[in-house]
Each structure stands twice: as structure tokens, then as C-alpha cells.
Amino acid sequence: MAEPDSKRIKTEDAPYELIYWHGLPGRGEFIRLLFVEAGVPFKDTSDKGHGASIGQVLELVSPDLGPSVQGKNPPVCAVPALRHGDVLLSQTPNILQYLAPRLGLAPKEGVAVYHLNQIVLTLIDGFVTELHDTHHPISVAAYYEDQKPEAKKRAKFFIEERLPKFLGYAQRVLDAETSGDGPWLYGDSLTYADLVLFQSIDGTQFAFPKTIQKLKESGKYDGVFKLYDTIKERPAIKEYLASDKRQKYGDGIWRHYPELEEEEEKKE
Amino acid sequence: MAEPDSKRIKTEDAPYELIYWHGLPGRGEFIRLLFVEAGVPFKDTSDKGHGASIGQVLELVSPDLGPSVQGKNPPVCAVPALRHGDVLLSQTPNILQYLAPRLGLAPKEGVAVYHLNQIVLTLIDGFVTELHDTHHPISVAAYYEDQKPEAKKRAKFFIEERLPKFLGYAQRVLDAETSGDGPWLYGDSLTYADLVLFQSIDGTQFAFPKTIQKLKESGKYDGVFKLYDTIKERPAIKEYLASDKRQKYGDGIWRHYPELEEEEEKKE
Numbered sequence: 126m127a128e129p130d131s132k133r134i135k136t137e138d139a140p141y142e143l144i145y146w147h148g149l150p151g152r153g154e155f156i157r158l159l160f161v162e163a164g165v166p167f168k169d170t171s172d173k174g175h176g177a178s179i180g181q182v183l184e185l186v187s188p189d190l191g192p193s194v195q196g197k198n199p200p201v202c203a204v205p206a207l208r209h210g211d212v213l214l215s216q217t218p219n220i221l222q223y224l225a226p227r228l229g230l231a232p233k234e235g236v237a238v239y240h241l242n243q244i245v246l247t248l249i250d251g252f253v254t255e256l257h258d259t260h261h262p263i264s265v266a267a268y269y270e271d272q273k274p275e276a277k278k279r280a281k282f283f284i285e286e287r288l289p290k291f292l293g294y295a296q297r298v299l300d301a302e303t304s305g306d307g308p309w310l311y312g313d314s315l316t317y318a319d320l321v322l323f324q325s326i327d328g329t330q331f332a333f334p335k336t337i338q339k340l341k342e343s344g345k346y347d348g349v350f351k352l353y354d355t356i357k358e359r360p361a362i363k364e365y366l367a368s369d370k371r372q373k374y375g376d377g378i379w380r381h382y383p384e385l386e387e388e389e390e391k392k393e
Numbered sequence: 394m395a396e397p398d399s400k401r402i403k404t405e406d407a408p409y410e411l412i413y414w415h416g417l418p419g420r421g422e423f424i425r426l427l428f429v430e431a432g433v434p435f436k437d438t439s440d441k442g443h444g445a446s447i448g449q450v451l452e453l454v455s456p457d458l459g460p461s462v463q464g465k466n467p468p469v470c471a472v473p474a475l476r477h478g479d480v481l482l483s484q485t486p487n488i489l490q491y492l493a494p495r496l497g498l499a500p501k502e503g504v505a506v507y508h509l510n511q512i513v514l515t516l517i518d519g520f521v522t523e524l525h526d527t528h529h530p531i532s533v534a535a536y537y538e539d540q541k542p543e544a545k546k547r548a549k550f551f552i553e554e555r556l557p558k559f560l561g562y563a564q565r566v567l568d569a570e571t572s573g574d575g576p577w578l579y580g581d582s583l584t585y586a587d588l589v590l591f592q593s594i595d596g597t598q599f600a601f602p603k604t605i606q607k608l609k610e611s612g613k614y615d616g617v618f619k620l621y622d623t624i625k626e627r628p629a630i631k632e633y634l635a636s637d638k639r640q641k642y643g644d645g646i647w648r649h650y651p652e653l654e655e656e657e658e659k660k661e
Contacts, residue, residue, distance in 0.1 A: 188561060192569065199508050199572075199579065200565040202515045202558075212505050216514040218486075223507050239482050239491050240467050246484040247470045254522065262530050263543065264550040275531065275543050282532040290470075293456060297468040301460065304467075311467065 136210030137227075142168040144185060144206040147178035149377030149382075150328065152217045152253065153205040158320040159221065161365045163228035171372065217253075218245050225317040240312055244298055244318045251291030253324030256332060257378045259283045259385060269382070280385035284336050288329070292346045295322060299348035308352045322349070323356035328379035333386050401635045404478030405495075410436040412453060412474040415446035417645030418596065420485045420521065421473040426588040427489065429633045431496035439640065475528040485521075487511050509579055512566055512586045520557030520593030524600060525646045527551045527653060537650070548653035552604050558599070563590060567616035576620045583627075589619070589622035596647035601654045 141160065145153030153171070160167045170178040182204050184190045191200050198213040206215045207224070214220050222242055225231035231241050262279040263272040298310050305313035310322060326349065330337040341350050356362055365371055374381070409428065413421030421439070424529050428435045438446040441635050450472050452458045466481040474483045475492070482488050490510055493499035499509050530539040530547040573581035578590060594617065598605040609618050624630055633639055642649070 173453060174543060178661065191565065195569065197570055199512055199569055200562065202562045212504050212507075214511060216511045219507055219510045219514055222510070236480050239480075239487055242487045242490070243484045244467055258526070258530075262526075263546045264554075266550065266554055271447055275546075276532045278543075282534065286532075286534055294470045297459065301463065301467055302465055345633060 135241055136212050140168060141165070142170070142208040144170045144181055144208065145178070145204050146182060147171040147373060149375050150372050150379070151377040154324050156205055156207065156220055156224065158324055158362065159224050159228055159230055159317055162315070162320055162359060162363050163230060164193045164361055165228055168388055218242065218249060220327055221245060221317055221321070222366030229359045230315070230317040237312065240303065241316055241318050244310055245321050247294060248291070248321050248325050251287060251294070252329050253378055255283060255287050256329060260380050260382060276385060283335060284386060288333070288336065289340065292340060292349055295349045299352065308348070308355045310352070319352060319356055323353055326353045328374070330376045332379045334381070336386050394641050404480050407478030408435070408436060410438070410476040411477065412438045412449055413472050414450060415439040415441070415443045416640060417643050418592070418647070419645040422592050423450070423485055423489055423589055424473055424475065424492065426592055426630065427492050427496055427498055427585055429629050430583070430588060430627060431498060432629055433496055484518060486510065489513060489585055489589070498583070498585040498588070505580065508571065509584055509586050511580055513589050515562060516559070516589050516593050519555060519562070520597050521646055523551060523555050524597060528648050528650060544653060552601060552654060556601070556604065557608065560608060560617055563613045563617045567620065576616070576621050576623045578620070587620060587624055591621055594621045596642070599642045600647045600649055602649070
């Protein structure tokens, strides 16, 4: 673990490894999509199956075990984590910010670094953190079944107010001067923010299909859904989504509980 | 608005301006503390009083008004925002990441940039985002009084499981090899992460004083509370905290509702 600092320069040539749970796209998916789009190979602990990937995640995040595998890096509170040579990083937007310029999906410096980070943090706030709390508004340690009435209330607020707010935000980003030519959120070419938007919409569509359909039909967010479609048709992404490498949605962040988007009074 | 790109180089000499609500420390406080510690003057919209600061915030975040004031920057979804010459940024961890190296509170490059961002994102997840939801577990658009039973449940979970988890995380950061000499979270000198920790603990202590007292007495997080005390005694911070520049806690993120930390069955 106590390697000389001079070794760190070799990190840039080292292979990338994603450490994440097996069996769900989750926050790890944002990171996978960068590698897929860039055509850069990476190791994925979730490929090892349920048992081995759990072992590797727990080894990292357990207070007792973490120090033995973290090397010269601060402890990891939660996955996804990225290992790149002797560098170990956690926090999804942080990993993305580290990776994107290395994979050609963001500028290496300048104000664009912060503009892109701002867009990504806002998308993740809305489509990941807030969406997650629609099925776990009280406690992540308790089952959904034990917080259903609260989940129903929070989902109603999310569907009616938060989701339109964040979709409206994404559309405004597309309408701004900083979104140049083409369908992209920022500048004139694809960046990692576009991949984050794709996964955000894809997951939200799985969780709340009727709601997304309705919002799509409103015509207010055409740029957002057009960008979603554009990313879905990128050759490498398309091939990946059709493969068994793409993990199926299940009981992660994006869950489909039909009762959470049903109207309280059914009118037929 | 359409200024030539060459003007952007002058941004580094421009004054800083924080755009935030008047009358509460809130997320804006993380940014204020960087300026205070660095001894760098900044404009603060909240100094203009309630009405003017609301006007300036709404001008920025309103879908209809935003584009007229955002210049060559992506739209702002929520404050705090920072204006620095023709650069406009939002998202607290993003603003901090931009400011810290400019104010001498973080390295300008290298893996430390991502390590510090990781620590700050984790602290804000726990002590801001999750803490906020203890009094607003259902909807930020509704009053606390309309979500009290849910708030009580979420607060119980926060107090018993999440708060010890995040304090334990901060202590592990201090115990790691990456925390060098001195009381600091990262390296051998004060960084912006230490200021974020200070405000996180200070706010949490206001909201849940009995809980923090109990956790402090457990002796498990001595490094964390020692760092908190160290920051509180920094000359510039100490002077600021005693001044009327330091906004009082109220109905922002960190609120004190005694009922949220009372035991359900009182045993005397």
C-alpha cells in the first residue's frame, strides 16, 4: 500500500475497475455508460456474480475492512467506487468528473468542467436522489412494504411537482446559449452529461412509465426526449443495451411499483 | 451577454458574489466560510435584506427570467449561486470546488481535487440532504406541520442510524493515511473540506443538540469534534461567528424541533 508517489504517474495507463453491486443498473450505470460510449474496456466487479461482488463491495465500505484495501485514498462510504491504478474514488459525480476528460467525454480544464459538473449534480439530485426517496421516504434500512403510505405521498409530490421541475430544467439547459449545435446539453458535441441524462430518463421511465408518457406527450420537453433517443441509438450504446451486460432494473433506485403512479380516484 | 471569449481571462480578477436567500445560513454558509477563512471579500445578496435577495434569487432560478441574467452559462436550478466575472455557477459542492483552489484552500490539480470532492459530497449527503429530509420527508412544498408523523419516523432513523454512520465516516477519514499531520481531514493543512465539516456539525448540533451531545460523549468521534473546535477557534472564523454577518439558524435546512429527538417513551 505504501507505494512511492512516483508510481502514481503510471496510474494513467492502469486498467479501470468499477466496484458496484451485482444485479441492478443503479448508480454504477452512469459510470458504465461512459466506458461503453468511449469504447474503453473496464473491469466490473458485478460480472463476478452476486456473492463475489458483494464481498468486494463490503470489503471496501466496511469500517473494519476498508483501510486494508483503500491504499493511499480516503475511505469509501458507499459504492460505486472506481479503481484506477493506485487511485480509488467514490461518489458518482466525482468518479464521472475524473473519468470524463480521460475518456474524451469532457474538456480537461476551464469553466466547462464546472458547468458540466453543475448539470450532472442537478440531474442526479432529481432523477436519482429524489426519485429513490419515492419508494424509501422514511428509511433505506426498512422495506418498501413498511413505508407504503409515506411512499405514496412522496411519489405524488414527485410526479406532480419535482419531475416536471427537473425535466423543465433539462429542457432549459438545452435551450440555453451554452448548448451549441446538435442535440447536446453542453457545447457542440456529446459529453458525459448527455449520458447522465439518458440514464436518468431511462430509469425514470422504468419506474414511472405512465407519468413519463404523459410528460412526453405534453410537448414541453421535446429536446430532452430527442436527446434520450439520440443517445439510445449511438452504435456502442445500442449494442450494449441489447446485450446481457446491461443489467435489468429490479429493486434498486429505479423500481416499478404501479400503485405509486395510480390516481387515487380511478375514473374510467 | 455575447461577450468575446477573450474577456473571460479577466474573470479571475473580478469580485465574487454569492446569490442566496436572506435570513438563514443554509447551503450558502459553506461558501461564506471559505471567503471568511481566506480573508477574501465577497458580495452577498443576502446583505441586501429579505426583499432584494428574494428578487435576485428568483430572477436567477425562474424559468422565464433566468435566461436574461445567466449570460454564457447554463441555467441555475437552485441557489446558492456564485457569480465571478462572467462565470455563473450553482450546486454547492461545485461552487466550493471552483473556489477552494482560488482561495488557497485546496490544491489546484492532481488526485487531491477528487479526494476532497469525494469527502465534501459525502458530508453534504449526510449532514445536509439527509438531515433536511428529517423535517421534510414527503414534500418540500408542504409545511413541516403537515408531515409531522412522517418527520418523526425519518428523524428516528436519522438519529439512530444515519448520523452515527456519517460521523463514523468522518472519523475514518481522519484516521486514514490521507489525513496527515494535524487535525485536518486531508493532508497536512486546512482545506475547504474541514470548513464543510465544521458547518455540517454546527448545523446538526443546532437541529439535534441532545443527540450530538450523546454522540460526542460516546468518545467514538473525538477527532471530528476536535476538528470542529479547531475551526471554531480560527481567528477569522471566530470573529465572523460572533458578528451579525453570521445569519441565525431558523427555518432552513437545520431546524430545531425538540419533538424530533425526544424518546417516544419518557423514562425519568
